Amino acid sequence: MKVINIADRTEHIQQASNVEKYISESKAKFNLIISEVVNSKSLEAHKTESMIFKRLLELGLFLLKLYFASQNQGDYGKTIETAQGQAKRGRTSEKTYFSIFGKIKISRYLYHTDNKTFAPLDILLNLPIRCYSYFLSEMFNLLNIKDAYSEGVIFVKKFFGQQVSISASETISGESSSCYEEFYELGKTLKEHEEKKDYTAVSFDGKGVPMIKKEAAKITGRQGKGKKKQKKKESLVGAKYNINANIRTADDVANNLVYPEKKESETENKQEKAQNIRYIASIAKPKKEVMEEIYDEVKNENFSKTPLLCLMDGSLYLWEQLKTVFKDISNKVCILDIIHVLEYIWLIAHMMYKEGSEDAKKYVYKKLKLILEGKISSYIMELQTEMQKTKWKKKSHQEKFKKVITYFKNHREYMKYDEYLAKGYPIGTGVVESACSHVVKDRMEISGARWGINGAESVLRLRSVVKSKDWDSYWEFFTSQVREKDFIADDYNSLNIKEKVCA
Numbered sequence: 001m002k003v004i005n006i007a008d009r010t011e012h013i014q015q016a017s018n019v020e021k022y023i024s025e026s027k028a029k030f031n032l033i034i035s036e037v038v039n040s041k042s043l044e045a046h047k048t049e050s051m052i053f054k055r056l057l058e059l060g061l062f063l064l065k066l067y068f069a070s071q072n073q074g075d076y077g078k079t080i081e082t083a084q085g086q087a088k089r090g091r092t093s094e095k096t097y098f099s100i101f102g103k104i105k106i107s108r109y110l111y112h113t114d115n116k117t118f119a120p121l122d123i124l125l126n127l128p129i130r131c132y133s134y135f136l137s138e139m140f141n142l143l144n145i146k147d148a149y150s151e152g153v154i155f156v157k158k159f160f161g162q163q164v165s166i167s168a169s170e171t172i173s174g175e176s177s178s179c180y181e182e183f184y185e186l187g188k189t190l191k192e193h194e195e196k197k198d199y200t201a202v203s204f205d206g207k208g209v210p211m212i213k214k215e216a217a218k219i220t221g222r223q224g225k226g227k228k229k230q231k232k233k234e235s236l237v238g239a240k241y242n243i244n245a246n247i248r249t250a251d252d253v254a255n256n257l258v259y260p261e262k263k264e265s266e267t268e269n270k271q272e273k274a275q276n277i278r279y280i281a282s283i284a285k286p287k288k289e290v291m292e293e294i295y296d297e298v299k300n301e302n303f304s305k306t307p308l309l310c311l312m313d314g315s316l317y318l319w320e321q322l323k324t325v326f327k328d329i330s331n332k333v334c335i336l337d338i339i340h341v342l343e344y345i346w347l348i349a350h351m352m353y354k355e356g357s358e359d360a361k362k363y364v365y366k367k368l369k370l371i372l373e374g375k376i377s378s379y380i381m382e383l384q385t386e387m388q389k390t391k392w393k394k395k396s397h398q399e400k401f402k403k404v405i406t407y408f409k410n411h412r413e414y415m416k417y418d419e420y421l422a423k424g425y426p427i428g429t430g431v432v433e434s435a436c437s438h439v440v441k442d443r444m445e446i447s448g449a450r451w452g453i454n455g456a457e458s459v460l461r462l463r464s465v466v467k468s469k470d471w472d473s474y475w476e477f478f479t480s481q482v483r484e485k486d487f488i489a490d491d492y493n494s495l496n497i498k499e500k501v502c503a
Helices: 006-038 045-069 120-124 134-144 149-160 166-176 180-185 250-258 287-298 316-325 338-352 358-372 376-387 395-410 417-422 430-444 453-467 471-486 498-502
Strands: 079-082 085-099 102-112 199-210 232-243 275-282 308-312 332-336
Touching: 006 045, 045 085, 045 102, 085 134, 102 120, 134 149, 134 166, 134 453, 134 471, 149 166, 166 453, 180 287, 180 453, 180 471, 199 287, 199 316, 199 430, 232 287, 232 430, 232 453, 250 338, 250 358, 250 417, 275 287, 275 430, 275 453, 287 316, 308 316, 316 332, 332 338, 338 358, 338 395, 358 376, 358 417, 376 395, 430 453, 453 471
Parallel strands: 199 308, 308 332
Antiparallel strands: 079 085, 085 102, 199 232, 232 275
């Protein structure tokens, strides 16, 4: 004779009753929405729209409760097999699930092995460790990387009626960046591109991030006499991208940079756009490590036929770091950003001629064209000769000449622009300069923003993922990794419960 477990039977009856209850409530809520819409003829359109949206959120909460009620509290039998041995069913335990529709209490069974207690339902449904649903967390992340944490909290409260604290919002983004390194190390975002570009390029630049007093006090950058102590810590921004060749002449480039208003559409060179861009920005890592991340992106590419193009501004420290990190790639071309070169020519022009004058422009055009033709040594000699003239004997004049001459001498090996233009290489750091703004500045320097290292690093990581167009892949990876790491890490797939769920 089969023994019937009265307690189990009672729970199953209660479970079925809850399912019927939520089905009935969902239908009633849906019918109420229809009735309210039909009877809102005199209501303004936008108010009707708002009413429908709020009622649908209420319906969503009923449907989500129905979803969890149909899970049988994660009861998969008295025992289940796991990678850690047989697990026995124990008592039920409640877990809060904070969704975009509101909070829900989920009752689910705990199972016990000799050294672990876990809830199989949490694993099967991939429930978050904290109460905040992954959908709600993703929404906060995409809000947080665009504006202050408080703004995201206000937005979710206004449109979804859910109250989340600012500190909770900040914690969500902090924890959501935890899989960043593993995601890129495992190559989860390797993309197949239909169109092959001519060159692969890498570029780096620094961008300051305003720090809270505690962190600002640690900044040890050298200060000149009478200058205020630094309040920003420099983050290093890196970019790897692909680009097609764009062959042009020295005259083309000089005209475009000095006389942009005189461009003629029929003679204007087409500007090649960077594609497949991977951005990275970090304030916590040493600059060398940031470069190493970009190096990992390109190290397996074949540069036997075309070189790796490396573009930066005048920081000699960064150039030395780049040579060290990318030393195994022998076929590489290092290119100094032409805009920085242009700035130094303007410095001399404004000393010789009235600022903004046509004569100053003519001087800049002539000397820039000279440099673009590969004659940087000739220009350095010109400057040295000019500096000896009596009219430039003032100390301020001498310092400007020395500054420009030293800059060009130090970077001469990166200024072979005649070769670069003939082969169609890019000669500007616009990609990474742009990244300094849209990855770092646009969020980190909003009004009143002050950062700690950890908070800044989390937001920079998430912004880097989004700006690299990897967000959907990253979020899928993050949610799956959290599940596999934090429950039965030995072997998630060994849990013999799927068959029982389907039975």
